[in-house]
Amino acid sequence: MKHLLSRVVCQNSDEKQKALVELQNVCSQCRACDLCKTRACTVFSDGRADAPIMLIGDAPGPDEDAAGKPFVGRAGQLLNTFLTESGIDREKDVYICNTIKCKTPQNRIPTNEEKRACQVYLFGQIAIVKPKIILLCGTTALQSFVDDDIKITEVRGKWLNIFDDIEVMAISHPSYLLRQHSQEPNTPRWFMKKDLEKVKAELDTLVT
Ligand code: SF4
Numbered sequence: 001m002k003h004l005l006s007r008v009v010c011q012n013s014d015e016k017q018k019a020l021v022e023l024q025n026v027c028s029q030c031r032a033c034d035l036c037k038t039r040a041c042t043v044f045s046d047g048r049a050d051a052p053i054m055l056i057g058d059a060p061g062p063d064e065d066a067a068g069k070p071f072v073g074r075a076g077q078l079l080n081t082f083l084t085e086s087g088i089d090r091e092k093d094v095y096i097c098n099t100i101k102c103k104t105p106q107n108r109i110p111t112n113e114e115k116r117a118c119q120v121y122l123f124g125q126i127a128i129v130k131p132k133i134i135l136l137c138g139t140t141a142l143q144s145f146v147d148d149d150i151k152i153t154e155v156r157g158k159w160l161n162i163f164d165d166i167e168v169m170a171i172s173h174p175s176y177l178l179r180q181h182s183q184e185p186n187t188p189r190w191f192m193k194k195d196l197e198k199v200k201a202e203l204d205t206l207v208t
Helices: 002-006 013-028 062-067 073-085 112-129 139-143 188-207
Strands: 053-057 094-098 133-137 167-171
Touching (some): 053 139, 062 073, 133 188, 167 188
Parallel strands (some): 053 133, 133 167
């Protein structure tokens, strides 16, 4: 993976944006797995090409499939709330994409075959954007980079040693947090807040 990422060199924001548009155009025509048959459109990304944080979710849901953008709908709104409360600016600081670019039937978990088929786009996005921090948001995103038997509850909130030059952390998916309402200490929403505060502190050290 590291070898693949080192092959792409974009010097500035304009070059990154151009490379991302080219990759998105290829992705929009992709028929590499059967998910192409049930999508309304591919859902490639949202956010600035030169953002310091890349947030990688699982797969588009029905709202994202209809809008063509990741993290819209209630889960996206909850994510925005958490980001804002931690001092992270979604517009300025975060490039958002998903592990899988096409909606899965009935929102089922993507298969390993589908994840492998779609990796070329995700790794391309990482190589082009070259973020300082990657947030793996949800189990599918996490298990695309670590062993399948590692649970998000075991590693969320910890810095993971995956890339030499990118800090990586797993965080809970906002869809899961929609079903968790407590704000009390040591509950999922409380952990999300603490995890993003940690990310913001790290971001401040990396960009100043
Ligand atoms: S999920 Fe990925 S690999 Fe499968 S058709 Fe969509 S873009 Fe292509």
